[in-house]
Amino acid sequence: MGLYLSIDKKLREKAIVYADDFASYGTVFSKKQLRQEGKKETTKIERFNNTIRQRNSRLVRLSLSFSKKWENHYNSVKCFIINYNNEIIERNPSL
Template sequence: MDFIDFDRHSTERIHTGKQRFLCRQCGYQFMENPTDKRIDQPTRELIDRLLLERISMAGIARAMQVSEQWLQDSVKDKSAQTATRAEVSPKKRQLTVQCDELWSFVDHKGNKQWGWLALDADTREIIEAHVGRRDRERAQRLWRSLPPVYRQCAVLCTDEWEAYQSMLPQKRHRVVTKASGKTSYIERFNCTLRQRVSRFVRRSLAFSKSLRNHIGLLWNFIHHCNASLPV
């Protein structure tokens, strides 16, 4: 059996401390007895499904036997590629939109971020979402980002939060209470989101460390829920 000659460099080590080797003939760098493994497509698809469940990143890494660093990098790439707009089909009926906000943390518990969501009360699909402070600017961004058909003729039902009253058109804005049931669908979605995605759970250590990943995984869940709705 032919053996490849290599030089051993005592100072050349990878981040785990393992020794790195260099081939004298071709200059290829490698490790002896590497433990890295290739993540196949079925495993990647299963991880994508697990991201839609209430499991921490560390829990997914343990269950799937992948490194947390690889998983973090994978989530970062997925968040960057996830569309942050909903695909809304044309509507020819009276439109009613339910709006609500839910809070969560990003990076640390002193950085509270609010998710602003708008839902079509008839189809139950999320038609728009924003993440940021709970102020007038975000309420206005939510309104301006709604699909044109909703801005033109939809009735919007919200709670009594002042930002809605100052930013939404008065003629089509309805301030309602929880007891009225006219925001029940969006409140149900918020509850489902908290139950299914650990980073949105209150009083949890599983909150997002990156705002971009936070927004990307929110939209990933929205696209999943919209696609799961009956036609």
């Protein structure tokens, strides 16, 4: 939750969050933002996880850009999520 709150409020309000169908997610995210998937229908979540791994080489241990510092991973994922959401907003301005 700390990573989510550290994202600029303007971007956070437009973010779309994909999650399992646990009721607790509904208490944290608004209905407009939350896209809950059943246990067998988590393809969007898995696709996003794969996209992070493919586009962010810091998360792949055997890559040359792997870092042992937690701060580097945190900032790298944070930048990726911000850029990824900006790409989605640019493609779909109605969101």
